Amino acid sequence: MRRPRTTLTVLTVALAAGLSACASESGPPALTWYINPDNGGQEEIARICSEEAEGEYVIETSLLPRDAASQREQLARRLAASDTSIDIMSLDPPFIPELAAADFLAPVPDELQETEDVVQGAVDSATWDGELVSVPFWANTQLLWYRKSVAEEAGLDMDQPVTWEQLIEAAADQDLLLGVQGTKAESLTVWINALIASAGGEVISNPEAPSDEVELDLDSDAGRAAAEVLQTIGQERLAGSGFPTADENASMNLFRGDDGSFMVNWPFVWPAINDSNPEIVEDIGWAIYPQMEEGTDAAPPVGGINLGVSAFSEHVDAAYDAVACIVRPEHQAEYFVTNGNPPSSIEAYDDERVAEEFPMAETIRESLELAVPRPQTPFYNEVSIGLQETWHPPAAVDPEQTPASSAEFITAVLRDERLL
Numbered sequence: 001m002r003r004p005r006t007t008l009t010v011l012t013v014a015l016a017a018g019l020s021a022c023a024s025e026s027g028p029p030a031l032t033w034y035i036n037p038d039n040g041g042q043e044e045i046a047r048i049c050s051e052e053a054e055g056e057y058v059i060e061t062s063l064l065p066r067d068a069a070s071q072r073e074q075l076a077r078r079l080a081a082s083d084t085s086i087d088i089m090s091l092d093p094p095f096i097p098e099l100a101a102a103d104f105l106a107p108v109p110d111e112l113q114e115t116e117d118v119v120q121g122a123v124d125s126a127t128w129d130g131e132l133v134s135v136p137f138w139a140n141t142q143l144l145w146y147r148k149s150v151a152e153e154a155g156l157d158m159d160q161p162v163t164w165e166q167l168i169e170a171a172a173d174q175d176l177l178l179g180v181q182g183t184k185a186e187s188l189t190v191w192i193n194a195l196i197a198s199a200g201g202e203v204i205s206n207p208e209a210p211s212d213e214v215e216l217d218l219d220s221d222a223g224r225a226a227a228e229v230l231q232t233i234g235q236e237r238l239a240g241s242g243f244p245t246a247d248e249n250a251s252m253n254l255f256r257g258d259d260g261s262f263m264v265n266w267p268f269v270w271p272a273i274n275d276s277n278p279e280i281v282e283d284i285g286w287a288i289y290p291q292m293e294e295g296t297d298a299a300p301p302v303g304g305i306n307l308g309v310s311a312f313s314e315h316v317d318a319a320y321d322a323v324a325c326i327v328r329p330e331h332q333a334e335y336f337v338t339n340g341n342p343p344s345s346i347e348a349y350d351d352e353r354v355a356e357e358f359p360m361a362e363t364i365r366e367s368l369e370l371a372v373p374r375p376q377t378p379f380y381n382e383v384s385i386g387l388q389e390t391w392h393p394p395a396a397v398d399p400e401q402t403p404a405s406s407a408e409f410i411t412a413v414l415r416d417e418r419l420l
Helices: 041-052 068-080 093-101 120-125 148-154 164-173 186-198 221-235 248-255 269-276 278-283 316-326 329-339 352-357 361-370 380-390 402-414
Strands: 030-035 058-063 088-091 135-141 143-147 177-179 260-265 284-287 302-309
Touching: 030 041, 030 316, 041 058, 041 316, 041 329, 068 093, 088 093, 088 316, 093 302, 093 380, 120 135, 120 302, 120 361, 135 329, 135 361, 143 148, 143 361, 148 164, 148 260, 148 278, 148 284, 164 177, 164 221, 164 260, 177 248, 186 221, 186 380, 221 402, 248 260, 248 269, 269 278, 278 284, 302 316, 329 352, 352 361, 380 402
Parallel strands: 030 058, 030 088, 177 260
Antiparallel strands: 088 302, 135 302, 143 260, 143 284
């Protein structure tokens, strides 16, 4: 017999016993906010919002693991066991559909459904099956970072959009290297999805379908164009010998070295390079993510954190009141300048401190309006790992074979015919 397909089925039993709410017997309800690691910014916001609540509630924080996959596993296990001790969760957007489809998220109230002040990429990442199922908190995107001297030598006008073909040509002509992420990890999925979306395609054409009906759209012109970019950079060694294991930090290290030219990466690189390599800061510029085809808007990656409220919380209304406080524009602006995580609120970008600390803030905001989420499917974990297994190492990617074989493999996994 085929077992029912759900990414959470195996998680339900282990923690079913012994999990209960830990609210105080007296005094205001204690709301537990499960936060992702940062530099203390979420704890500070929790303190401020607790004070402003004036006894209505107190927000306590509990730290999740550092990597997103482990965060997903911990929360999924506890939610599958109907753990009432979870109130608010900082959620990595790709895993939100899985939790929403399992009815683990409390409905977002009407007063938090308004998204006029939220960048489009964050809205899309917080949405499942046509509904806003989480509340955008901070949003992230990748920019194209470049060495001004290299762009000038190549004759590129960086005030105008540039293409991957132009970047590849410029790096090759000057015997320099590109900062891209080729390691077998989530960063590779991020890149593949952005390339396919920028070429006008999508990884999954029906992301809301059940597992045995999901249709992979990799074997397409967009999929083959994406594969060609990986193949070219890998086979021509344009990302260095460490390309197959290069993550975001490795890409940054390559970019700030003597062979650096262009890089796609998250905004964390700006303060990092300022601290470690101030001598090259004047030679660094930034722009919107590269286009796949000249004249067609790029679809940059979108990341960040959305806030979800557990359907098993005993204080759903209070939790959403707390969420409304947490995501206020002034808190998002403060979080950006102190922790380096860009706001999802458009208004927050008007804060003078934001432009002072991050002179590329307006480019980040523009990028987030163009950004496209990774596949919004409850089976994202299988899809992402499947892409990593079949598109790695990048030099071995074949535009005529990899997209088709990748689609076949992931489809078989979703139908329980293959194992990851």
